Amino acid sequence: MITFEAYVPSIYINGRWNSASSRKKTPVRNPATWDILTHVSYGDDIDTKNAIEAASSAQKQWASLSPRKRSSILYKANQLMKEEEDRLAAILTMEQGKPLREAKGEIKSAASFLLWYAEEANRLYGEWIPSSIESKRLSVIPQPVGVVGAITPWNFPASMITRKVAPALAAGCAVVLKPASETPLTAIEIVKILEKAGVPDGVVNLVTGNSAKIGNALLHHEDVRLITFTGSTEVGKHLMRESADQVKKLSLELGGHAPIIVFADADLDQAAEMTLASKFRNSGQTCICANRVYVEADIWDEFKQVLVEKVEAMRLGDGLAEEVDMGPLINEGATEKVHEQVKDALAKGAEIACGGNLWEGTGKGHYYLPTVLSGVNNDMLVMNEETFGPILPLQSFTSEEDAINAANDSEYGLAAYFFTNNLDRSVRVAEKLDYGIIGINDVFPAVAEAPFGGIKQSGFGKEGGHHGIHEYVELKYISMGIK
Ligand code: NAP
DSSP states (O other): OOOOOSEEOOOEETTEEOOOTTSOEEEEEOTTTOOEEEEEEOBOHHHHHHHHHHHHHHHHHHHHSOHHHHHHHHHHHHHHHHHTHHHHHHHHHHHHOOOHHHHHHHHHHHHHHHHHHHHHGGGOOOEEEOOSSTTEEEEEEEEEOOEEEEEOOSSSTTHHHHHHHHHHHHHTOEEEEEOOTTOHHHHHHHHHHHHHHTOOTTTEEEOOBOHHHHHHHHHHOTTEEEEEEESOHHHHHHHHHHTTTTTOEEEEEOOOOEEEEEOTTSOHHHHHHHHHHHHHGGGGOOTTSEEEEEEEGGGHHHHHHHHHHHHHTOOBSOTTSTTOSBOOOSSHHHHHHHHHHHHHHHHTTOEEEEOOSEEOOSTTOOEEOOEEEESOOTTSGGGTSOOOSSEEEEEEESSHHHHHHHHHOSSEESEEEEEOSOHHHHHHHHHHSOOSEEEESOSOOOOTTSOBOOEETTEEOOBSHHHHGGGGEEEEEEEEEOO
């Protein structure tokens, strides 16, 4: 059982934890019980300015190290994170709510970004361009952007951090990290791992607290050259507007509204298992989780029945308990939003196949029953707004073209999935879906070695893969005249 001191300092600037007891503090709660786990520091614009200046002073020296040296620190951090997997997973579940099994999966995934970018640090190649003029030699070199402001959400409190910090460090950038207010404890642990792995003072800084003040300080300090953000489309738009004044580089991983299409030629058991895994993982609080499911009319009854049986068998509870399939939602606002979508759908003609209500749960935690809705139409909130909760709306279709059109009818463009055993259809549909990520007979596309990112109002920029490190570099073109 992990216990915390009454106050855990969470502001780390220039290699020092600011532990002054006079600091303003804020509670961290366990969403499963709503108990207060501890308090952390509540930082502001002044802390952020100090952190940016520390990062700015440290960045050039960090960038001047050989990639191999930066890489060796990331390798070490990967190893330390793997050694600490069980403890980190327990902390993550305690502040975020997901079942321990999922939290361990997330820590593994977070560690995999450290490993991947330890490797990529050594492969950040430039380019030699054959010149059209004999007396010139043309080349392109990648150089670190400089200081990075990294803002992360609560739904994946570990992997969303390493997915940004690892490529930033590999590229030679320094970072000011602002994690979500709900999940600072995992962020503190990650920064401690980086510290222990040998990241020099000032290269990684952590500021928790007032998001508007911290965000403003990052947006308006000249030394911050890139803001990398994962979170809601609403906050992403705000960052885009405000960063225009200084023409800062941006990388935005925003909300989603993923469709799943189940064709009649699919392996239905696999499609049902994966649809549930996609929808109810992290209680539906995943940017790429299924938000709406289109089922071919020929298999509608059979598929719906299999889904409902499986959903009714799901066990809810505190993520730390054994045998729990789904934990709480993050807070009361989250259950309210989910319930509003259910009520709206019912008022507009939907039917509840199972679930459809709050669950009393454990302690004062906020739970919602895993829910399947049928008879949904496109006027309903659930078919348009990101749900971020455990509702699965089902709609039927009769032609491939109709399914594609319905799937594409969204302002979001993060992930889309479909199930089929027809090879021609796989290619056709994948090419026609307007999304940054496509899963064919697969709902877990997020891996360190592949580029993750959306289009349309789901943002721009890629995280993961060899592509991910390019967000953190500028390409400098060098034209050399020779005699
Ligand atoms: P959020 O409310 O947008 O918050 C995300 C982060 O932004 C938090 O650290 C938050 O701080 C901070 N923030 C809020 N207002 C800010 C401001 N004015 N200036 C600067 N920072 C500000 O999103 P969330 O509720 O944490 O996360 C859920 C959202 O993230 C969903 O929409 C989900 O789809 C999206 N998401 C996307 C991806 C992806 O890869 N595309 C991955 C995961 C999640 P506080 O917590 O202190 O308010």
